[in-house]
Each structure stands twice: as structure tokens, then as C-alpha cells.
Amino acid sequence: MNTPTIAPAGEIRRDDLPALFAPRGQDTHKGSFGTVGVVGGGRGMEGAALLAARAALKTGAGKVLVGFAQDRAPLACDPLQPELMLRDARSLLEGDWGVSAWVAGCGIGTGTEAANALSELFVLRQGAPLVLDADGLNLLAQGAVQPNWGVGPVVLTPHPAEAARLLGTDTAHIQADRPAAAQALAQRYGAWVVLKGAGSVVCDPDGAWRRNTSGNPGLATAGTGDVLAGMLGSLLAQRLSLDQAVAGAVWLHGAAADALVSQGIGPIGLTAGELADAARRLRNGG
Secondary structure (H helix, E strand, C coil): CCCCCCCCCEEECHHHCHHHHCCCCCCCCHHHHCEEEEEECCCCCHHHHHHHHHHHHHCCCCEEEEEECCCCCCCCCCCCCCCCEEEEHHHHHHCCCCCCEEEECCCCCCCHHHHHHHHHHHHHCCCCCEEECCHHHHHHHHCCCCCCCCCCCEEECCCHHHHHHHHCCCHHHHHHCHHHHHHHHHHHHCCEEEECCCCCEEECCCCCEEEECCCCHHHCCCCHHHHHHHHHHHHHHCCCCHHHHHHHHHHHHHHHHHHHHHCCCCCCCCCHHHHHHHHHHHHCCC
8 A cells, every 4th residue: 555645625614515405407307316226135134235225316316226136035125115126136237227326346246247237237327326245355365356346436435444455455544544545446447536434535537525414423334335325426426516425425424324324323322324314405405
């Protein structure tokens, strides 16, 4: 990890994110706000894909499809979010669903079926933005998938342990200089990087980085990373600029947790499933 740390572009604050709060036109329709495809949810981890998909929908995507990394979809309908369209990963990847942004890796597992699904997605995404999270990053670190993801933006969302695996080091080195770690990942993979943690670092492929100002310890619970991945995919599908989408999702995710804590919901006991509703209120001026 020899990338020199350059000066940050600044901190990520609400006032820097006008696209996140821009009003919608009266003559828009669901196609105006993109289609998110979520590929993940192997056996026993279906909830991770559903958390990402629900967050994508409530952050404003026009349509959200889920492809579970299983032989068949484990349920016909999400009882908490029946608007989601559920199927197996293969039928999602091989169909013409008009996906405008992909979220991959949430609960996908690290077996052969998961690796094959991701490799197929890299070939078939046709330039649509890709958010790669969780086990998708672990498969990348293991060499089970290669970063042959073609043209189009890619956003990697590691926590410190995942970043350490990707860079062949340990978590202590990552935490010792988080901006440098984010820059090293951005340089290695030619991707946007969101290095999660207190003061999440957002780094573009050229190495310019910013530190997020929102969030609290309530986010230190299972599933919050899946929610962030879904938010990222949603804003990318809605065709916000890359800078506004990536920084906006990171800020909104933390701000949703801050809003919940201000209402007495957490930080102790805050759950990932509560974040999307709070984020929706914030986008609508709440």
C-alpha cells in the first residue's frame, strides 16, 4: 500500500449534495428513475439482498429486481415490500430487464455459484454502474472472480477487514491511514471506493477523497452495509452524477441513522431495516 495520501477535496455535507434533494418533475414516470438489479442472497443470507433491494426502492428507484444466488427464488414475494420483483440470479442476468444500475455481493456467499453469477454479471452489465459489496469483495480478494468488469463505473464498498483482504495487508494498516487505503484500492481497481467506518472515506478513481460527516455508532450492526449498497445503486440508477450519487448515498445513510437517534431510536438497538424509511423522509425534506 504505497499510494501517497493527497489532500482531501473536503468533507461530505448536506449542502454539497443538491442533486439528492432536487424536486421531481410533474411529468415523470417510473422509467424516469431507473431500474436496480440486485444479485445476492445465497442460502441463509436472503435477507441481505432484500435489505439492499428495499433500500434501493425507498431511496427512489423506479423499479427494483432481485436475483437470488440460488437455483430458484426462495420466496415468490417479499411480504414487507411486494413491489420488489424476485427471481433467481440466472433469470435476472439473462433476461432483458433494462437494468440501469447493479448491486452485487450482498449475502451472495463465496461458493462457485456466487463466483459464476458475478463473472456473468461483469460480462453482461453493458456499462451500467455496478456496486460491489460484501462477499463480492471477498471473492475478488480470493481471486475467485477477476476485475474484468468492462466499461462503466464501479463502486467498491469495503469495510476495513475487506479492504485489508483486497490489499493483502491487515486491518491495523488500513485503519492507520484510511485515505491512503482507499486511494490504493481506487488505483488498483480503477474504481470508486467507499471505505466504510467512522468517517467513511469516499475516493474517486483518480485518488481524490472526501470524508463523510454523518453517522453514529448505531450503524455498527448487521445489514447496514447492505442498505448502503442499495442506496448507492438507487442513486446511480436515478442518474445522479457519480460524485453526487456516491457521496450522496454515504451521507444519506449516515444522516438516516442520525435522524433515528435524534428520535430515540438507537444508537443501541438501531436496526438496518429502519434506515431506509428515515432516508426517504430526509430526501423528501423531513
